[in-house]
Amino acid sequence: MNSIHIVTDSTCDIPPDLAERWNIQIVPCYVNFGTQSFLDGVNLSREEFYRRLATQAEQPTTAAPPPGIFADAYRLALPGASGVISLHPPDHLSALRQVAANGWELTGSTLPYRALDAGQISMGLGWITIELARAAAAGADMHSLENLLAQLRRRVHLEAALSTVEYLRRSGRVGWARGAIGRLLRVRPILHIYQGEIQNAGFTRTQSSANQRLRDDLNNLGQLEGLVLLHTDAAELVGQLQTMLEPLNLPEPTLHINATPILGSHVGPGALGFVAIQAAS
Amino acid sequence: MTESRHTSRGQGSVTCDGKSLKRLLEAGLAWLDRNHQAVNALNVFPVPDGDTGTNMLLTLRSAYGEVAEDDSVHVGRIAQRIAHGALMGARGNSGVIVSQIFRGFARKLEPFPEFDARQFALAMREGSDTAYKGVVKPVEGTILTVARQAAEAAEIAAQSTTNLTDALSQVVNRCHAAVAETPRLLKVLADAGVVDAGGQGFALILEGMLRFLRGESLEAALPAAYQPLSIEAVGAAMQTVEPGQDWEVVVDFRPGQALDLPVFYGQLETMGTSIQYGEGENLCRLHIHLGKEKRYQPIEFIEALGTVMNVHMENLLDQVERQQKGRGAALGQSPLLPPLVQNEVRPGQIAAVAIAPGEGIAQVFLSLGVSRVVPGGQTMNPSTEQIMAAITSLDTDRVVVLPNNKNIILAARTACEMSGKHARTIPTRNVPQGVSALLALDPDGDVDAIAEAMEALAAEVSSGEITTATREVELNGIQVKNGHILGLANGRVTSSGPDICQVLRDTLSEMGTQDRELLTLYYGAGTLPEQAEEMAEQIRHWYPSLEVEVVYGGQPHYFYIISAE
Known part of the structure; x- marks a missing residue:
């Protein structure tokens, strides 16, 4: 029986083995x-990206791939598909969803298609994508997958403590980072x-208070179904956070993700965070 | 002393009307003015920023300014206006307490066209009670004790005399006895070998009034504690430039005979400000700020007293401009950055008001989202009125105030109360606490919850200060020599010596720096960026895992203000 195929972009941070297992097409940015x-994950590794980020004076920029690349990915997904869902970050953060829809038009396919805003990035987007792919593989139709997305959007939280405001300010995508904060003193936002909104949940001055903050906020989310720890080129910080989380009654983090360069370009190195999926009530 | 009925001066004063009260206040003000330097010298810490006398003087000036043009004879009305003026101009803890005493005093006198010794006693009692109620935790051995004893003396006097001069005479005697007792009641005073400055200031105000009633001179200053600095300390921490006082003159000289310090200072005060005088072996040094037209006067004045050895003159405005240019680059600020502006808030949002003791620190506060900065700190406490003006200038009625100095907390609280807004003081005792507290500022939160979060954050930071000692003293078992570098950790003297590196190292250790992650060095107006960088390198060497940031603070007197988080 044909099923709905799931496509996303490389901001999702889904490791290759999981993508393969759930038959998810990932379009590189x-x-x-x-x-x-460079194409994210194709001819630029994360290690290479963060090495360049730290050493090159010129700051990286990011761009959505052209519609043609999306069209190619969709064509690969079409055989055996009863329809396609393409999942992407919120529109106010990137043009990916729009470009994806343009790519679909190039395929000329008449199958049902949705380009949807997952309201998340990194493994927030990744987790939602995997859940939808899993449901699709089990035979869910377009309507029930859209319902599942609406439900997941309300349960997935991403929180991160950045090591500086500087990259966020330069990226210009977040209003509250445009002010003067962090210009004279080190602050960690x-x-x-x-649900698609990037909120400033406060500032700390030190890594240890940032870690405590992450731990407390995680603990306040109630019963969790899943947990992923994220970082930008700071694996040692993930170890610290995991140790702090051990006494809490939380799910074992399934993954430690060195986040996509697309995200790394906008937040800088040394960020630490989590994606938490609240249990369905 | 209604003059038609009684002699105005001398023995016979029985009642006091509005005009007389105004004259009494003028006399108290004049006497405090003559002697406020002696009050400033009564500083628990041997640091060059004793300001209690100045604060009380400015408070009294504001009180007098309110009635200077008012010729009412109704004493209730005059007392009310004096209290209002004091409340609006109150600076520093002692200034705020004086304003509370006036407030209670005026409340009791409100219905009376004039008062006698009996009503005077009632008003003094009400003043003392109001002052006690105005502080969260009254401490004995301070101006509060002196005010209470004054009230008791007035009550006892009222039982045996109707003569105001007699009553005030008894009150003043009791005040001086109470001031002398303060070191017995308060250990920090005993340790520092001083009496309480606020109490002394209050006694001087009443003494000025008594001198007026007795017809005694208000010109002669007390033979008081003008304390020479060590010659090396002169000018080291005097970098603030008062308006119109653009020139710094430093004169080295050998006096022909021993100087009469009160007279010497008195003469110099007619010429300029920021006066410092130091003595070394065979040499004396004078430091003063003056307007351009007066810049040769101190040289001529000193030539009459002895032999001038050396004169140094500098245009301060030009110097400050040059230093600021150098600092901009040292901070790594891009010249393309827009200057930091006051963060405006919408009605209903929470705005923060912060008191900043230096231009660099003011910039830091603005960068952290503060809406209004009130200049002031240890050297010059802002008045209640200045803080209130900042609060009322905001478009919102929800405000948090960060005093960032323990002597400003009371003034900030009074300003919050008087503002009529939902304003709360976060009792930050220093700049590092203020910076920490601001991390919890959320314009869209609930004022009380935010205030609580800010207070909790302020408590977490460890702070230190490096300055110069201004006199010899033993504190916390540490021998402090005049002119030596002095280190304070969380408000306590921890180290003193001639070597700034050693003092810094001891202070950092006492601050618990080894358990901290991020150290911020705010360097003062008298410290060069290169010196601060050198210090930071030294600290990184001592604490290799510590992150050290260097920030221009611009504060006077203190080489460094340090936070460890």
Whole structure:
């Protein structure tokens, strides 16, 4: 029986083995250093990206891939599909959803198609994508998958403590980071992404108070179904946080993700955070 | 002393009307003015920022300013206006307490066209009670004790005399005895070998009034504690430039004979400000700020007293401009950055008001979301009125105030109360606490919850200060020598010596720096960016895992204000 196929983009941070297992097509985004352009995860590894981020004076920029790349990915997904759902970050953060829809038009397919805003990035988007792919594999139709997405959007939280405001300020995507905060003194902003909104959940000055903050906020989310720890080139911080979480009654973190360069470009290195999925009530 | 019925001066004063009360206040003000430097010198810490006398003087000036043009004879009305003026101009803890005493005093006198010794006693009692109620935790051995004893003396006097001069005479005697007792009641005073400055200031105000009633001179200053600095300390921490006082003059000289310090200071005070005088072996040094037209006067004045050895003159405005240019670069600020502006809030949001003891610190506060900065700190406490003006200038009725100095907390609380807004003081005792507290500022939160979160954050930071000692003293078992570097950790003297590195190292250790992650060094107006960087390198060497940031604070007197988080 044909099923709905799930496509997303490389901001989702889904590791390759999981993508393969759930038959998820991932479209790579562009990372540019000056005039050099790389495809996220294709010809630019995370290690290489963070090495360049730390050493090159020129800051990277990011770009959605052209519609043609999306069209190619959709064509690969079409055989055996009863329809396609394409999941992407919120529109106010990126043009990916729009470009994806343009790519679909190029395929000329008449199958049912939805380009949807998952309201999340990184493994927030990744977790939602995997859940939808799992349900699709079990035979869920377009309507019930859209319902599932609406439900998951209300249960997935992403929170991260950045090591500086500077990258966020440069990226210009977040209003509250445009002010003067962090210009004279080191501050670590805590950001919380929920249902498409990036909120400033406060500031701390030290890594240990940032860690405590993450732990407390995680603990306040109630019963969890899943937990992923995120970082941008700071694996040692993940270890610290995991140790702090041990006494709490939380699910074992399934993954430690060194977040996508697309995210890394906008938040800088040294960020630490989590994606938490609240249990369905 | 209604003059038609009684002699105005001398023995016969029985009642006091509005005009007389105004004259009494003028006399108290004049006497405090003559002697406020002696009050400033009564500083628990041997640091060059004793300001109790100045604060009380400014409070009294504001009180007098309110009635200077008022010729009412109704004493209730005059007392009310004096209290209002004091309340609006109150600076520093002692200033605020004086304003509370006036408030109670005026409340009792409100219905009376004039008062006698009996009503005077009632008003003094009400003043003392009001002052006690105005502080969260009254401490004995301070101006409060002196005010209470004054009230008791007035009550006893009222039983045996109707003569106000007699009554006030007994009150003043009791005040001086109470002031002398303060070191017995308060250990920090005994340790520092001083009496309480606020209590002394209050006694001087009443003594000025008594001198007027007795027809005694208000010109002669007390043979008081003008304390020379060590010659090295002169000018080291005097970098603030008062308006119109653009020139700094430093004169090294050998006096022909021993200087009469009160007279010496008195003369210099007619010329300029920021006066410092130091003595070394065979040499004396004078430091003063003056207007351009007066810049040769101190040299001529000193030539008459002895032999001038050396004169140094500098245009301070030019110097400050040059230093600021150097600092902008040292901070790594891009010249393209827009200057930080006051963060405006919408009605209903929470705004923060912060008191900042330096321009650099003011910038830091603005960068952390503060809406109004009131300049002031240890050297010059802002008045209640200045803080209130900042609160009322905001478009919102929800405000938190960060005093950032223990001597400003009371003034901030009074300003909050008087503002009529939902304003709360976060009792931050220093700049690091203020910075920490601001991390919890959320314009859209609930004022009380935010205030609580801010207070909790303020308590977590460890703070330190590095300055110069201004006199010899033993504190916490540490021998402090005049002119030496002095280190304080969380408000306590922890180290003193000639070597700033050693003092810094001891202070950091006492601050518990080894358990901290991030150290911020706010360097003062008298410290160069290169010196601060050098210090930071030294600290990184001592604490390799510590992150050290160097920030221009611009505060006077203190080489460094330090936070460890």
